[in-house]
Amino acid sequence: MATTKPTGDALWNPQAQMPTARAKRLVLTGGEGAWLTSSTGRRLLDATASLWHANIGHGRARLADVAYHQMRKLETYHTFGRFANEPALHLADRLAEIGPVPDAKVMLTSGGSDSVDLACKLARRHWQLEGRPEKTMILSRVGAYHGLHAYGTSVAGLQYNRDGYGTSSLVPETARVATNDIAAVRRSVAEIGPENIAAIIAEPVIGTGGVIGPAEGYLEGLQELCRSHDILFIADEVITGFGRTGKMFASHRWDIQPDMVTMAKGITSGYAPLGGVLVSPRISERFFEGADAPIFRHGLTYSGHATACAVALANLDVIDEEGLVEQAGRLETVLAKAVEPLRDHELVEEVRSGAGFMAGVHLHEGINGDAIAEACTDAGVLVRVIHDNTLQICPPFVTTEDEVELIADTITQALDAYQH
Structure with a gap:
C-alpha cells in the first residue's frame, strides 16, 4: 500500500x-x-525531558522489548472488581515499598491529571464516610499546576487555565492559598474554616508555575497545619517523583508524610502513559476491611494497564541499576x-x-x-x-x-x- x-x-x-x-x-x-x-x-x-518526564532518556530498547513481550503475552485486561494482572500487582507492591507513605495502598491511573482527579475525589469521599459532609473544600497554591481534568482545572493556581468555562471553578468549593508563606496559609485556613476543608494539595516543587522550590519550613508547615486541623495533605509528585529532586520522592527530601501522593511522568519516563496515587491507611483501611466495606466508585479503562505497568517496572529497574x-x-x-x-x-x-x-x-x-x-x-x-x-x-x-x-x-x- x-x-x-x-x-x-x-x-x-x-x-x-x-x-x-x-x-x-x-x-x-x-x-x-x-x-x-x-x-x-x-x-x-x-x-526539558520532553514534558518533565524523559528521566532515563530516549530510545531505550530494553523498555521497548519489555512492552513487546508483555503485549505478546497479555496486552492488558481491565482491573475492575476482582480482576488483576501480574504487572499491576507487582508494580503496586513496589510503589508501596519505595514511596513516602507507610503501608500505602496504590490506585493506578493513566497519567497525572487522572491521579489528581482521583485524589481530590477520594479526599471528599473520605470525609463523607467520616460523617463530616461539610468538609469539601480543596485548597491549592497560587501558581500551582495540577493537570487539566475538571478537578485539576478547578484547583489550578494559574488563572488562565481556570478562565473561560462559565464559572469560577468547574468543580465547586476550591480556593487558592499563598505559594510559599505558611503564615498566610494559616490565615486563609482560619478564614475558610478548617471544618470546611477536605484537603490541601501541593507540589513540593512547583513546576509549570515557574520552577519554584519550597521556602524553608513551608512543606513541613503545611503538614503540621493539616494534622492539627484534621485536613488531608496531598503531595502532587507528578513531576518530582522518581528521582527529580535527588531522592526517589521529594517527600523524602523534605521529610513529609502526606496522606496521598499523586504520581505519573517519571513512573515510566514517558515510555507508556501511566500514573497512580499512594493512599495512606487512614483513608484506605475502611475500603479494605469488613463484609460491609464501601466501594470507591472510581476507575479508568486503563487502570493497571498490563503493558504500561510492565514498562514502569523496567523503568524503575533502570533507575536503580544505573x-x-x-x-x-x-x-x-x-x-x-x-x-x-x-x-x-x-x-x-x-x-x-x-x-x-x-x-x-x-x-x-x-x-x-x-x-x-x-x-x-x-x-x-x-x-x-x-x-x-x-x-x-x-x-x-x-x-x-x-x-x-x-x-x-x-x-x-x-x-x-x-x-x-
Whole structure:
C-alpha cells in the first residue's frame, strides 16, 4: 500500500495557539539518550525531558522489548472488581515499598491529571464516610499546576487555565492559598474554616508555575497545619517523583508524610502513559476491611494497564541499576552552578535552581520568551517557556555535565543576541 507524508492538518495541539503552532511545527522522529532528531535530520538536546518526564532518556530498547513481550503475552485486561494482572500487582507492591507513605495502598491511573482527579475525589469521599459532609473544600497554591481534568482545572493556581468555562471553578468549593508563606496559609485556613476543608494539595516543587522550590519550613508547615486541623495533605509528585529532586520522592527530601501522593511522568519516563496515587491507611483501611466495606466508585479503562505497568517496572529497574536518582542529585549542583551567571544578565529577572535537577530562568516582563526559546532550538537545544515568562530547564537524568553546560551557554547566547 502506498504511503504519503502526513500533512498534520487534522492535529489540534494541546495548549497551543494553532495558527502559530502549524506555521512553526517541529516534528520529532527519533531520540537517543538526552538527544532528539527532527524530521529534517537535526539533532536537538532535550533540555526539558520532553514534558518533565524523559528521566532515563530516549530510545531505550530494553523498555521497548519489555512492552513487546508483555503485549505478546497479555496486552492488558481491565482491573475492575476482582480482576488483576501480574504487572499491576507487582508494580503496586513496589510503589508501596519505595514511596513516602507507610503501608500505602496504590490506585493506578493513566497519567497525572487522572491521579489528581482521583485524589481530590477520594479526599471528599473520605470525609463523607467520616460523617463530616461539610468538609469539601480543596485548597491549592497560587501558581500551582495540577493537570487539566475538571478537578485539576478547578484547583489550578494559574488563572488562565481556570478562565473561560462559565464559572469560577468547574468543580465547586476550591480556593487558592499563598505559594510559599505558611503564615498566610494559616490565615486563609482560619478564614475558610478548617471544618470546611477536605484537603490541601501541593507540589513540593512547583513546576509549570515557574520552577519554584519550597521556602524553608513551608512543606513541613503545611503538614503540621493539616494534622492539627484534621485536613488531608496531598503531595502532587507528578513531576518530582522518581528521582527529580535527588531522592526517589521529594517527600523524602523534605521529610513529609502526606496522606496521598499523586504520581505519573517519571513512573515510566514517558515510555507508556501511566500514573497512580499512594493512599495512606487512614483513608484506605475502611475500603479494605469488613463484609460491609464501601466501594470507591472510581476507575479508568486503563487502570493497571498490563503493558504500561510492565514498562514502569523496567523503568524503575533502570533507575536503580544505573543509580539515576543519585545522578540527578549530583547534576542538580552542576545545573545550579551553570545557570548562576544568568542571574546577572540584563534580560533576566530571577534564576530559580537548587530544588532538584531543574531550573527556571525568569525573564523580565516585555522580553519575548518564545523568541528566546526558538533561538535556543535553532542553536540545537530544546527549551520552552512556562508560566511568568520563565524558561524551563529539566533535562533527562542521563544528561552529561558538558551537556548541562551547553544548555546554559546556549540560553546565554540567545539572550545576548536578543533584540526587542
